[in-house]
Amino acid sequence: MNNQPSGLVLAGVSKRFGATRALIDGDLHLRPGEIHTLLGENGSGKSTLVKIMGGVHRPDSGTVTLDGVPVTSRSPRAAMDLGIATVFQEVLTAGSQSVLENVWLGSHGTFRRRLGRAAQRSIAQDVLTRIAGAIPLDLPAGQLSLSERQALCIARALVRKPKVLILDESTASLDVSSRDRLFVEMRRLAAEGTAILFISHRMDEVSEISDRVTVLRSGRSVSTMERSDLSINRLIADMTGSSGHAETRRQPHDAGDTILQGAAVRLAPASTPIDFELRAGEIVGLAGLEGHGQDQFIKRLAGVAGGPGSVVRLLPEGAAELTERNGDALGVAYLPRERRGESLFESMSIRENFALPTLGKDRRGGLLDTRSMARRFDAFARSLSLRFGAAHDAISTLSGGNQQKVLLARWLATDPKVLLLNDPTRGVDIGTKREIYAILHLLSAEGMSVVILSSEVDELVDLADRVLIFRDQSVFAQIPHFELSTESIVAAYFGQKSEVHT
Amino acid sequence: MNRVLTMFQRWPFAFAFLLALMLLVLNLIVSPSFLSPARLPGTLATLAPFVLVGFASTPSILAGGIDISVGPLATFINCLFVAILIPAGLGDWHLAAPIILAVAAGIGALNGILVAVVRLHPVVATTGMLFLLVGLSLTIAQNPVAAPDNWTEVFAGGIGIVPGALITIGVAGLTWFALRRTAFVSNLLATGESDVSAYGSGVNIKAIRILAYTLGGLFAGIAGIALTALVQSSQSSLASTYALLGLAAAVLGGTSLAGGRGGLLGALFGAVSIYLLQQLLTASGVAPSLIQFAYGAVLVVGVVLGATLLAPRLKRNPS
Numbered sequence: 001m002n003n004q005p006s007g008l009v010l011a012g013v014s015k016r017f018g019a020t021r022a023l024i025d026g027d028l029h030l031r032p033g034e035i036h037t038l039l040g041e042n043g044s045g046k047s048t049l050v051k052i053m054g055g056v057h058r059p060d061s062g063t064v065t066l067d068g069v070p071v072t073s074r075s076p077r078a079a080m081d082l083g084i085a086t087v088f089q090e091v092l093t094a095g096s097q098s099v100l101e102n103v104w105l106g107s108h109g110t111f112r113r114r115l116g117r118a119a120q121r122s123i124a125q126d127v128l129t130r131i132a133g134a135i136p137l138d139l140p141a142g143q144l145s146l147s148e149r150q151a152l153c154i155a156r157a158l159v160r161k162p163k164v165l166i167l168d169e170s171t172a173s174l175d176v177s178s179r180d181r182l183f184v185e186m187r188r189l190a191a192e193g194t195a196i197l198f199i200s201h202r203m204d205e206v207s208e209i210s211d212r213v214t215v216l217r218s219g220r221s222v223s224t225m226e227r228s229d230l231s232i233n234r235l236i237a238d239m240t241g242s243s244g245h246a247e248t249r250r251q252p253h254d255a256g257d258t259i260l261q262g263a264a265v266r267l268a269p270a271s272t273p274i275d276f277e278l279r280a281g282e283i284v285g286l287a288g289l290e291g292h293g294q295d296q297f298i299k300r301l302a303g304v305a306g307g308p309g310s311v312v313r314l315l316p317e318g319a320a321e322l323t324e325r326n327g328d329a330l331g332v333a334y335l336p337r338e339r340r341g342e343s344l345f346e347s348m349s350i351r352e353n354f355a356l357p358t359l360g361k362d363r364r365g366g367l368l369d370t371r372s373m374a375r376r377f378d379a380f381a382r383s384l385s386l387r388f389g390a391a392h393d394a395i396s397t398l399s400g401g402n403q404q405k406v407l408l409a410r411w412l413a414t415d416p417k418v419l420l421l422n423d424p425t426r427g428v429d430i431g432t433k434r435e436i437y438a439i440l441h442l443l444s445a446e447g448m449s450v451v452i453l454s455s456e457v458d459e460l461v462d463l464a465d466r467v468l469i470f471r472d473q474s475v476f477a478q479i480p481h482f483e484l485s486t487e488s489i490v491a492a493y494f495g496q497k498s499e500v501h502t
Numbered sequence: 503m504n505r506v507l508t509m510f511q512r513w514p515f516a517f518a519f520l521l522a523l524m525l526l527v528l529n530l531i532v533s534p535s536f537l538s539p540a541r542l543p544g545t546l547a548t549l550a551p552f553v554l555v556g557f558a559s560t561p562s563i564l565a566g567g568i569d570i571s572v573g574p575l576a577t578f579i580n581c582l583f584v585a586i587l588i589p590a591g592l593g594d595w596h597l598a599a600p601i602i603l604a605v606a607a608g609i610g611a612l613n614g615i616l617v618a619v620v621r622l623h624p625v626v627a628t629t630g631m632l633f634l635l636v637g638l639s640l641t642i643a644q645n646p647v648a649a650p651d652n653w654t655e656v657f658a659g660g661i662g663i664v665p666g667a668l669i670t671i672g673v674a675g676l677t678w679f680a681l682r683r684t685a686f687v688s689n690l691l692a693t694g695e696s697d698v699s700a701y702g703s704g705v706n707i708k709a710i711r712i713l714a715y716t717l718g719g720l721f722a723g724i725a726g727i728a729l730t731a732l733v734q735s736s737q738s739s740l741a742s743t744y745a746l747l748g749l750a751a752a753v754l755g756g757t758s759l760a761g762g763r764g765g766l767l768g769a770l771f772g773a774v775s776i777y778l779l780q781q782l783l784t785a786s787g788v789a790p791s792l793i794q795f796a797y798g799a800v801l802v803v804g805v806v807l808g809a810t811l812l813a814p815r816l817k818r819n820p821s
Contacts, residue, residue, distance in 0.1 A: 086702075094691070094695035095695060096762055097688070097691060102692075108688070108689065110685070110686060110706055110709050111681075111686050
């Protein structure tokens with residue numbers, strides 16, 4: 001290496017927000033032509049580091065250089081002008097603008113358009129096809145699926161032909177086939193000399209794509225590993241600061257009586273009807289490529305979506321049909337997928353977010369007893385090992401993982417017998433994920449039934465008693481516990497019944 | 503039915519367009535000479551300030567904000583021209599027009615800076631500006647002052663067979679049309695729709711917001727010229743009339759107050775609808791006190807239709 005290292009170099013970078021030291025000592029060397037993964041729990045400083053590189057934040061101290069030249073970007077625009085393109089964690093699209101406008105958003109000057117219309121169309125079409133398949137360019141972006149919108153954001157970065165490409169959890173919302181195509185594209189770009197920073201919470205992705213991995217912990221870079229030295233146990237040890245990886249895979253066990261039953265549930269007019277029985281103490285996984293019906297199915301089970309067929313809760317005194325309103329009374333709790341839009345009250349406190357649906361329990365003579373609320377909250381905070389400043393802090397001060405725990409506590413407080421979880425660990429760090437898994441194991445041992453929709457294959461393998469794989473709005477395969485493996489699940493995603501036996 | 507809905511969703515101004523068409527037919531029934539060549543220039547001259555104030559309201563709304571001060575800005579420009587520029591010997595078009603447009607755009611830019619840089623809420627910033635402009639207008643021209651013969655008369659009459667009002671409306675319209683061919687309007691719509699997305703993608707949203715208010719100011723300046731052409735005097739008292747008409751025209755024309763959706767054509771048809779409704783009610787002998795009531799009713803119905811029934815469904819139709 002010569003004395004002016006090429007690529008993007010961050011040395012001793014720190015950033016503080018009020019009292020929080022988000023980044024204390026961030027070191028990272030992103031070389032041209034490599035795919036470099038940044039790994040760390042939520043709150044480890046990853047996002048702050050990305051936002052410094054992407055021009056959103058400016059570091060309090062430390063240096064950032066690109067090919068030896070100091071970088072002092074004041075905005076994403078300035079970073080892009082230097083050749084650093086960032087795909088941020090949030091899926092950023094302008095919904096009523098066309099796909100084409102969205103792909104080129106920000107590439108233009110304030111007035112000056114980059115390229116002619118025809119060139120814009122053909123490049124956009126080409127880049128989108130390479131990641132997501134054919135997407136009509138004139139469709140409003142708001143009509144796309146989440147996976148397609150994520151692909152759109154990636155395409156927006158790619159059409160700029162950046163020197164440095166930063167992908168912050170860009171695979172979190174991508175369906176598996178688009179993810180695989182993105183990986184092909186990343187390898188091609190790296191071979192052409194692009195430096196790629198990749199962030200993902202999925203260990204399978206990390207071990208598949210990374211040339212090098214840097215681990216961040218509590219705002220500091222703790223280690224950088226070459227591909228040849230990579231081991232998942234060591235990465236987890238570096239991230240959590242502890243060593244040793246507990247065997248989390250669930251042991252087979254007997255389930256109880258049927259407590260929830262779906263009969264002839266049809267997710268689309270022409271699809272095969274689904275019959276489904278959930279037994280006490282079971283953990284059932286739902287999975288599939290995005291948009292194949294698993295999301296609709298869990299909403300049907302929760303009673304929040306309607307349609308042909310019936311979903312009933314079997315109680316000792318008889319069967320009761322589930323509707324949008326009687327979930328609480330029937331002991332069925334549903335945790336929606338989108339924390340921000342569907343679950344959180346962002347300006348309210350942690351405790352209020354927890355207590356809202358169960359305020360009836362804190363009623364004393366018609367008024368609210370805040371001490372009772374605090375007692376209830378403290379009990380859950382302890383059993384879920386929630387990490388927070390004060391219970392009256394806004395929920396937005398928590399990391400994604402801890403927010404999810406508060407929401408889990410919210411629904412556990414309704415004493416459910418059936419817990420329906422829609423992708424509960426999306427965007428949650430691995431430490432918190434494992435805590436949530438432990439809680440679910442414990443609850444199911446106590447007789448609670450859990451249905452968990454997950455976009456993470458490893459999670460299903462570790463957690464579920466059986467997994468239903470959805471294809472084309474119906475159940476394509478049911479994989480029993482003894483056949484559960486990454487291979488069998490992914491094969492079923494793609495319509496192959498695996499013959500693998502362990 | 504579905505095809506009709508799709509059309510409304512694709513063209514936000516379709517409702518105002520059909521409303522304007524219907525009102526035009528009704529006007530022609532009540533008063534058959536409504537579109538006669540003799541009346542047309544006068545009709546258009548009365549219409550022009552409505553349309554231009556509607557234009558002036560549109561860019562800031564598209565950018566996700568709002569500018570309540572464009573109507574009073576138009577009347578301020580009217581007072582500035584009649585009560586200051588003409589007496590000071592700056593009344594010739596080659597002196598007055600650049601001054602007027604620069605002052606109007608400058609005041610718009612000031613609104614933009616207050617919103618985008620100082621980060622005041624647009625309602626607060628532009629309401630402040632509204633009172634400031636009303637006060638200034640009253641200070642420089644408390645009572646109506648008649649204007650001597652001047653160049654603005656052309657815009658109330660005509661050049662040959664071309665009604666002068668088409669020039670004021672046309673200049674503003676062409677400016678917008680030219681901007682649509684640049685990246686500005688795309689940037690503007692994206693900023694209004696989702697400023698986070700636009701910023702994260704590298705759009706200079708501060709510049710876009712300031713320019714949106716500046717453009718609104720510029721259009722308000724042209725509205726001031728069209729107003730002067732019509733009234734040929736300083737009319738500081740008209741500020742309150744025009745203050746909300748522009749917003750009403752833009753919103754009736756399908757421009758979404760949430761930002762990111764709409765355009766100048768909507769404001770055009772919205773303003774035409776309001777004007778035609780006023781004409782229709784007057785010609786049918788409805789009491790003037792009821793005319794405002796009718797505006798209100800049309801606006802509420804129009805917005806309810808636009809915002810609920812005809813709003814775009816952001817789901818791809820299952821096919």
